[in-house]
Amino acid sequence: MSRKRRTSPFEDLIEVASLLPYWVSLIIAVITYVFFHSYAAADAQAVIQPGSAMPQNLGGMMFRTFSVFLQYIVPGAFVFGALISGFKAFSGKRLAKRYVEVPEFKEPSQESSQSAQKVIKPTDEMNWQQFELLVGEAFRQAGYRVIDGGDAGADGGVDVHLSKDGNKYFVQCKHWKTRKVGVAIVRELFGVIAGAGVKGGFVVTSGDFTEEAKAFAKGKQLGLINDTKLDKMIRTAQKTLPESALREAQSPPETPVCPKCVSTMVKRKARQGARAGQEFWGCSQFPKCRGIEQV
Numbered sequence: 001m002s003r004k005r006r007t008s009p010f011e012d013l014i015e016v017a018s019l020l021p022y023w024v025s026l027i028i029a030v031i032t033y034v035f036f037h038s039y040a041a042a043d044a045q046a047v048i049q050p051g052s053a054m055p056q057n058l059g060g061m062m063f064r065t066f067s068v069f070l071q072y073i074v075p076g077a078f079v080f081g082a083l084i085s086g087f088k089a090f091s092g093k094r095l096a097k098r099y100v101e102v103p104e105f106k107e108p109s110q111e112s113s114q115s116a117q118k119v120i121k122p123t124d125e126m127n128w129q130q131f132e133l134l135v136g137e138a139f140r141q142a143g144y145r146v147i148d149g150g151d152a153g154a155d156g157g158v159d160v161h162l163s164k165d166g167n168k169y170f171v172q173c174k175h176w177k178t179r180k181v182g183v184a185i186v187r188e189l190f191g192v193i194a195g196a197g198v199k200g201g202f203v204v205t206s207g208d209f210t211e212e213a214k215a216f217a218k219g220k221q222l223g224l225i226n227d228t229k230l231d232k233m234i235r236t237a238q239k240t241l242p243e244s245a246l247r248e249a250q251s252p253p254e255t256p257v258c259p260k261c262v263s264t265m266v267k268r269k270a271r272q273g274a275r276a277g278q279e280f281w282g283c284s285q286f287p288k289c290r291g292i293e294q295v
Helices: 009-018 022-040 058-101 128-141 183-196 211-217 227-236 241-250
Strands: 145-148 160-164 167-174 200-205 222-225 265-269 279-283 292-294
Touching (some): 009 058, 022 058, 058 128, 128 145, 128 160, 128 167, 128 227, 167 183, 183 200, 183 211, 200 241, 211 222, 222 227, 227 241
Parallel strands (some): 167 200, 200 222
Antiparallel strands (some): 145 160, 265 279, 279 292
16 A cells, blocks of 8 residues: 655645535635635734733734735635545546447456457556546445545545445556566455445456455445446446445355355365364365365
């Protein structure tokens, strides 16, 4: 996970504003301007009582002095934030529009010749920032409120924050063209979700997931969305697909995963001991891994 650089209070304000809907930031900009301008324009003269060297209204005078600058700085930060938020939403919509103009992506069949031309997906032409904006727009079309921007840096932590019906969700995006998303990435997001106490999360990739990653997500609040599902979300603005991905993940796994190494397990029968003749789940990596679970 990438480490954020130190920022100034002005930059912090811009970042906060960019996480809000652009119209909310604009309203706050107007309110803060009116508030600080009312103090900046006030006639504040020093009130000194006999025998005192300090003005009685020193605090008010200092606040008026600061308000002369804050009446422009604070609203300006929220205006910048609104522009960033609006630009992200506009860019996401434009990317989605360009996406649907490309012929529908279909996975090549197994019968296809190995010498056949490689299938080019719309996401292949994007960089990771554009892919995150596209994913945000896909969830926006699915009825979520989208806050673009998690931890700074490519593939660093949570990439998109979502909210819907009072619940919060985290999204991690993987713009991987050649390799599948493994279990380590899915496990990492699950840990972040558990620590933050949010409703659930999604891992979205421009490729696919390994079988171990799919097995780990089973029974958890984790929706896995690969290139085919993402394509369907964007082209049909399907509102039920994210929820169906969560329900699919929450259903009990047909084949459990090893509690030690997260590999798939196979059903075996005990040959000796107190449980001789009884079936149990054993790790497929035995004897390298000796994880077991009872049937």
